[in-house]
Amino acid sequence: MTDHHDGSVPILANKHYAEESAFQPGNLLREARRQKGLAVRAVPAICVLDPDGDLVRRLRRDGRATADRDWACYHSELDRFVESDLEFGIVGCVVGASYAVLVAEQLFAAGCRLLISMTSSGQLQPIRPPPYFILIERALRDEGTSYHYLPSSEFSQADAGVLATLEGAFDGLREPVLSGATWTTDAPFRETERTIAAMTARG
DSSP states (O other): OOOOTTTOOGGGTTOOTTSOOSSOHHHHHHHHHHHHTOOOOOOOSEEEEETTOHHHHHHHHTTOOEEOTTOOOSSOOEEEEEETTEEEEEEEOOOSHHHHHHHHHHHHHTTOOEEEEOOOOOOSSOOSSSOOEEEEEEEEEESSGGGGTSOSOSEEEOOHHHHHHTTTTTTTOSSOEEEEEEEEESOGGGOOHHHHHHHHHTO
């Protein structure tokens, strides 16, 4: 039997959250720019991750999205669009936590200040007839990526200051925005009925 120091599971061992990473996203972007002959160009301050790809496809179809040819990420494409006089960056089809943080880290290194992720989801507890949006206040951590960023805990919590800032921001929208919890999982096709029942019981 392997000794995992304090008896923790292997994925929780040897995480040093206060230490700087040995691999910096800015360095990767710099090398990609050098190899591809790209200009240094900041991304918009507000960016959107669109895991389903529906938003970016619609923006492209409507002629509202412009491809950012200087986006230096090896693994994704960045589009720019304007809404209410604000410029946004958007990256489509960023599916899964490990890919999402890879892109997110590079966006922040390139000038993003606020990153919004919007995606579809299944519902374990029917709150009301769809469509509606959920502003996630807490997430049950059942994937591996978050354990590289935060010490072990059952839930991750949204920043209270951010939630307070958003109070009333969605009033009057055509589709309602509710607050609630989500379950982050790496394997949606490997969840059993008993596991789903247990997650539903936790809200």
